Amino acid sequence: MTRTVYVNGDYLPETEAKVSIFDRGFLMADAVYEVTSVLGGKLLDYAGHEKRLARSLNELDMVNPVTPEDLLEVHRQLVERNGIENGLIYLQITRGNAGDRSFVFPDTSVPGTIVLFTQSVPDLELPKSAQTGIKVIAFDDLRWGRRDIKTVQLLWPSMAKMAAKKAGCDDAFFVKDGMVTEGSSSNAYIVKGNKIITRPLSNDILHGITRATLLVYAAEAQFEIEERAFTIEEAQSADEAFVTGASTFVMPVIEVDGKPVGTGAPGPVARRLRELYIAEGKKAAI
Known part of the structure; x- marks a missing residue:
């Protein structure tokens, strides 16, 4: 079964998901991430992960491309669309694609890249x-x-x-x-x-x-x-x-x-x- 993933506002089959080779997450590891567990189809400790994500972004002078409300909805949509009962949701936000490689941060007008995907882990509760x-x-x-x-x-x-x-x-x-x-x-x-x-x-x-x-x-x-x-x-x-x-x-x-x-x-x-x-x-x- 092909997973549905989320890339910059779109829900896509994983085989169609693409990120530019000029994205700073790829070139510079200029990105932050979070992993949220799912048990019984529900998100564990979600508020804590959302708060830490905001802190990580702030420490690196990065902007979250989506609102907190939309981010929660993306998590819930991925759980539903992929039929995740027990598993994980991986979230990554990068500083985006400035169109070329440079050590200098791109202008803040360059949008960040956001991707999320699920991993099913049936024995997550008791491995x-x-x-x-x-x-x-x-x-x-x-x-x-x-x-x-x-x-x-x-x-x-x-x-x-x-x-x-x-x-x-x-x-x-x-x-x-x-x-x-x-x-x-x-x-x-x-x-x-x-x-x-x-x-x-x-x-x-x-x-x-x-x-x-x-x-x-x-x-x-x-x-x-x-x-x-x-x-x-x-x-x-x-x-x-x-x-x-x-x-x-x-x-x-x-x-x-x-x-x-x-x-x-x-x-x-x-x-x-x-x-x-x-x-x-x-x-x-x-």
Whole structure:
């Protein structure tokens, strides 16, 4: 079945979707993106993703080509037209096509490019990895300094994931100055007793929407939250570890750089938080 995608105001079969070779998203990675999960045909944490998109655009002096109301309608139309029950919606906005290649930003009269497409993920709610846990390696964090802006500059995270795959693992924890910053496409956490430890917000990490929502739910469930950096060694000696992201929700980490975490199996805190996030997320989904 051919997907229906959205490109600059038009709903098109994916085989007919085109973006100019002069688009700055293609030439300069001059673009931002968001990924919103769909469960039961509804959008999870949509307001948070919309707010972060606006922030990313503002930080890069870019303009959203569509209104917030129209953007929500596009998401809903794509869910309906593609029959998505469980899955993801990818959104990307670039600075547009100035007609040639230049390091200098084009005039603001040049319209941005916006594309959205869906991915069906039938087992999104309970994939095998959530039941078995994942293994991560440590990987030097050599990304640019504005990781709080959700840009499409994803080469280094891709290299981290490939290094993990080569090592027989699933993912990576980025490490800078001896401390874990985050996962290659997620926020990272460790658990000690009833305490959840995660790095505080700054330019060093992405301001995760799942992170923000989960920490509210965790506090309401009487977990103690400590926002500070931690080391790989702390992760290895923790009771549990996990990561969060829009497409993974809460994912248990059972091994860090070759050493098992806790019992070497998904622990009760990660399982409880995943159940909590999904249950509450479904209630609030739109």
